[in-house]
Amino acid sequence: MGGSSIGENRRDELGGRPCGRLAASVPYGHRMAALAFFLSFTSGALYLYSRGIFVRDQIVDFEASRTEISLAFAAVQVVGFMFAPILGHLLDRYPIRNVMTVGAAWLGCGFFVMSTAASVREFALMSVAFIGLGSSTIGASANSKLMVNWFDRHRGMALSVSIMGYSIAGMAMAPVAVYLLDTLGWRGAYVLFGAICLLVVAPVVALTVRQRPSAPAGQSADTPAAGRVPDSRVMYRTFAKSAPFWGAVIAFGLMTGVQAGLNLHLFLHYTELGLDEYAAASILTVSAAFGLACKPLFGALIDRCGARTAILTMMACCSTALLGFALASSHALLFVAGAWYGLAFAGLMPLQAEYLSRLFGERAFGRAFGSLRLCSFPLAVACTPLIGHVYDRSGSYVPAFYILLALFLGITAIAWLSIPTSRRDALRSRQ
Known part of the structure; x- marks a missing residue:
């Protein structure tokens, strides 16, 4: 199949090369999107949407304050952000399948190790070493790179669909995590999660992932094309000089931090207001459901506007x-606030990927995404311990909500001034 650029292979965007009867009826691009959906679901279910439930018993077992446990999870974020440029380089230079498979196995081992933690310090160190390094390899960074490789014209929609797994995980995992906590305990749940990573996720990735729709003659479709990846030093200088890049750093850094902080603390906030555990979990499910429903809308908004x-x-x-969240106190109003929260963050991950892929191109996407995560980590990491610290000082989460609201209002103005208004402006900004 001649030609290797995405633009020259639009028939491969949805088709790829057939592999048996299933591939003849299901285009391989769709299969890659389904795989990314599965990996997003797994990443969200095993860590992002279970930690806010398990933290209830972890605080008791480790005799830790909310600031201390927040710092443990924030440390995982720090390592994830620091690792992001390295992961981006690996995704640009080496087969995505290899990176994902090793990462899934490492993550599985991590859950087994974390189940043995005896103190909050041990838990933090184990989480940093395994979750901080492993979760990104089957999460948004790797999945976004895979979708950018496979889709062009409908990239925004493809990214949104692939990331829907996180919302499904959020819908399903809140009540499931409460059940696991009550039956297996968080340690037993981590053992189960480790087995899932090693026995299900890693083999599925190893057998399914393909790098891109097609490759030049004589080259495997699982290997990045030689000579097509721009020099890293040139690209990093381009990032550093790009005002749109730094606008994205500020905007996405705050949004990522607020989402991470709320995911950890909202369950505790709901129970502090008098809701029982399953009622609190039901609001988290509603948030995830609205996020799921609105992801295609954000994908269409990205593609059209x-x-x-x-x-x-x-x-x-x-x-x-x-x-x-600052004003609501009744169950009904918290449902409304939770639904709006799901809508608010529905397009965060696909929006980052679409914006960077248009700004810097598919060949440098991995490093651009990694650089964005690295540069935005001070904002992204600060929000989780900030929320915990404000609670420890005031006994309420409401002041933290107002502080974050004030930050959002200020950063919206920065985003308005620095982010290009069109794809043409984005292309001009990188020239």
């Missing part, structure tokens, strides 16, 4: 959600 409009829309929704 551009990243700038989508980013500003999302930041307005985030501000509204924070105000809702």
